[in-house]
Amino acid sequence: MLVKLSIPQVRGGIWRFCDRVKQLGPLLEYQERLDTIFKDFSNIVINSAWLGSFVLSISFFYVPKIINNNLSIALKIYIIIAFGLLLIKLISIAIDILTKISLNYAILKERQDLYERLYPLLPLFNKCLNGIIYITIVGLIGEELKLKLVTNSTPKIIQIVVILLCGSFLIPIAEFIIEELLLGDRHLTEIQKKRRLTLKPLIRNFIKYFVYFTAIVSGLKIFGIDPTAILAGAGIVGIAVGFGAQNLINDIVCGFLILFENYYLVGDYIQISLPEEDTLEGTVEAIELRTTQIRHPDGQLQIVRNGNIGSIVNYSKEYxxxxxxxxxxxxxxxxxxxxxxxxxxxxxxxxxxxxxxxxxxxxxxxxxxxxxxxxxxxxxxxxxxxxxxxxxxxxxxxxxxxxxxxxxxxxxx
Structure with a gap:
């Protein structure tokens, strides 16, 4: 009876709060979705109240304790799943609002380039948060059912997902910062700009591999694996492989020489000789440690191993x-x-x-x-x-x- 009398008051309070929330400026476009969320929230609260009162009522009768315990566990599982799914819907609206605010801010500050770089990460962010919620739901259910394997694994899996999410965000943000630091100055000379364009892919690859390496090491530590022994073994294997990968080492060494000797830069028009008396010419689009990418005047992209480059004719030095x-x-x-x-x-x-x-x-x-x-x-x-x-x-x-x-x-x- 107490539950039946309190239900109208609870439902009224929820909808009054809903009306206040919908009056907020950024939420005006999401009224239908908010109505659905508050309706689901109201139903969850009311159903939980009815189920809770039923479980409480059962405890006053002489029923086996195991039945009462199982009913309590079922009620907790229902609440966990219901509120977890409701939270996923709320996150979806929050990300849509964040996307709109970010776009308006980017237009106001004339930084659409930053928005375009980070916008593709928002769906990934949404999926990762949803994954964390689903994993948490499974972990809480496992805890109620006393499943030790699920309970012990849940925090570790969540940490792995967080590491992957952070790595996915760090790489594009770092690339944007690098681009701003290297190319943000509008008073650069043509030579300075070419040199910085040459360094850009190298720094970007270094940061990318560093983030990947850090993520792998962090993942190993989460599962209790000491990465020191693995890294030592990888070093020995690397030495053994190095003897059989002399071409790869030669390409990397030649890449360093090309960069530090300043033979050519990104944007230079060059002609190079290759083994078997072949020649290639075009505009340099990228210089990496292992390869050089050259765009031929006819449009095709030519990727050449640095170790295969012989003589170089550079048409972009002074005149x-x-x-x-x-x-x-x-x-x-x-x-x-x-x-x-x-x-x-x-x-x-x-x-x-x-x-x-x-x-x-x-x-x-x-x-x-x-x-x-x-x-x-x-x-x-x-x-x-x-x-x-x-x-x-x-x-x-x-x-x-x-x-x-x-x-x-x-x-x-």
Missing amino acids: VYAKVEISVPYDVDLDTIYDIIETVGNKLKRESPDILEATQVDGLEEFGKTSLLIRTITKVKPGKHLELQRCLRRMLKDTFDGQKMKIASHDDD
């Missing part, structure tokens, strides 16, 4: 010459051709800030069977030679066509 060769018939006036080339070269220099010195005629390069080969050079900024070679060829072709002058084909010689 480079854009060389263009022109074939003209024997009967043309060379002085007129030279004047046209210099005129076009001066025009291109005015139009392009990447040209350091105007085009010059380097001289007569070759006597062909039907044509003469003239060589021109243009001093340009590093890495701009291919683009400006194409521009110069186009402008020379248009100028020769405008003056009705013929360009010979050097392939015919």
